[in-house]
Amino acid sequence: GAGVSQSPSNKVTEKGKDVxxxxxxxxxxxxxxxxxQSLGQGLEFLIYFQGNSAPDKSGLPSDRFSAERTGGSVSTxxxxxxxxxxxxxxxxxxxxxxxxxxxxxxxxxxxxxxV
Amino acid sequence: xxxxxxxxxxxxxxxxxAVTLDCTYDTSDPSYGLFWYKQPxxxxxxxxxxxxxxxxxxATEGRYSLNFQKARKSxxxxxxxxxxxxxAMYFCAMRQEAGGFKTIFxxxxxxxxxx
Numbered sequence: 681g682a683g684v685s686q687s688p689s690n691k692v693t694e695k696g697k698d699v700x701x702x703x704x705x706x707x708x709x710x711x712x713x714x715x716x717q718s719l720g721q722g723l724e725f726l727i728y729f730q731g732n733s734a735p736d737k738s739g740l741p742s743d744r745f746s747a748e749r750t751g752g753s754v755s756t757x758x759x760x761x762x763x764x765x766x767x768x769x770x771x772x773x774x775x776x777x778x779x780x781x782x783x784x785x786x787x788x789x790x791x792x793x794x795v
Numbered sequence: 796x797x798x799x800x801x802x803x804x805x806x807x808x809x810x811x812x813a814v815t816l817d818c819t820y821d822t823s824d825p826s827y828g829l830f831w832y833k834q835p836x837x838x839x840x841x842x843x844x845x846x847x848x849x850x851x852x853x854a855t856e857g858r859y860s861l862n863f864q865k866a867r868k869s870x871x872x873x874x875x876x877x878x879x880x881x882x883a884m885y886f887c888a889m890r891q892e893a894g895g896f897k898t899i900f901x902x903x904x905x906x907x908x909x910x
Contacts, residue, residue, distance in 0.1 A: 713898070722886060723840075723900040736897055771840065783830050783842025784898070 682706075684787035686772050692793045693762055701757040701790045705774030712755050713784060714747060715771045723771065729755065762794045797822050799889050799901035807907045808877045815862070816872040816904045818887030826892040829870040831861065834884040834903070843885075846870060874906075882908045 685704040693699050705712050714726040725739035729749045740746070744763075749755040759766055769791050773784035798821040808814035820829065831843040846854045846861045854861045862871040874881055884905050890898040 715900075722902040723888075725897055725899060728897050738897070769838065773840070783832065783845060784840075785842070786840035788839055 684772055684774050684785050686770075686787035686790050688790060689788060690791045690793075692795060695764060695794055696761055698758065698760045699762055699792065701759075701770050701772075701792070703755045703757070703772030703774075703787060705753065705755070705772070706785055707753075709774035709776055709785070710752070711775045711777065712749055713773045713775075714755070714757050715773065716768045717771060717789070718768045726757070726770075759792075762792075764794045767792055767794045797824075797889065797891060797899055799887055799899055801887055801901035801904050803904045804902075805905045805907065807909060808874075810879060810908055810910050811876055813873060813875045814877055814906065816874070816885050816887075816906065818870045818872065818901060820868050820870060820887075820889050822868075822889065822891050824891040828890045829861065829863070830888040830890070830898065831859070831870075831872045832886045832888060832900075833881075834886065836883070840886075844872070877908045879908050879910060882906060 687702045710731045712729045715723040716726055717723050727740055727747045728736040744760045747757045769789040771786055771789045773786045775782055775784045800819045803817055827848045829846045833841045833843055844854050844856045844859045844861050846863045853863050858875045860873045862873055884903045886903045887901040888898050
């Protein structure tokens with residue numbers, strides 16, 4: 681597609697429920713990233729996929745968080761047993777080459793609210 | 796350890812004047828890239844400019860220039876001829892070669908352009 685697409689744009693869920701956030705990167709972009717942005721804060725790295733390599737999961741805050749990328753394209757970030765501190769905007773980004781000489785292209789984000 | 800510091804939580808500038816947003820970084824990796832992103836109130840992240848650690852000249856993109864001082868580990872963003880539409884959050888970011896292409900972000904600087 682023309683840009684990075686994320687869905688849903690907003691999600692309100694009850695504490696303890698599982699949620700799935702979807703990211704559809706720009707066609708042909710081999711690298712895909714998930715970041716989390718809490719209100720008024722900077723971006724917190726979560727996970728990075730590059731081609732067929734094993735993902736860099738070093739930023740996932742707990743084992744309740746997981747992500748997969750199917751067929752080198754669409755990615756799903758899953759949060760199990762959501763907690764109120766999980767409330768944030770989850771941003772997905774993609775790039776051609778890991779961002780070596782290009783910046784990332786970000787999606788519009790999913791605003792997650794855990795009540 | 797990798798670290799990005801933006802010490803100005805907020806900045807004001809008069810329309811048509813230039814403004815400098817500060818960014819310092821810390822890394823032991825000789826090969827790294829530095830980025831600036833703009834985040835308007837709409838929430839989207841917009842890539843502005845990139846500087847590689849081995850680049851001899853400061854990067855420029857239209858009204859944006861990056862004042863790269865390698866010995867001081869600073870990568871300040873200069874916006875010339877500020878416009879009202881420049882009002883936004885600005886994030887400095889760094890990617891280092893070692894350990895993959897994970898990019899970390901600073902806490903951001905909110906820029907207010909006054910008419």
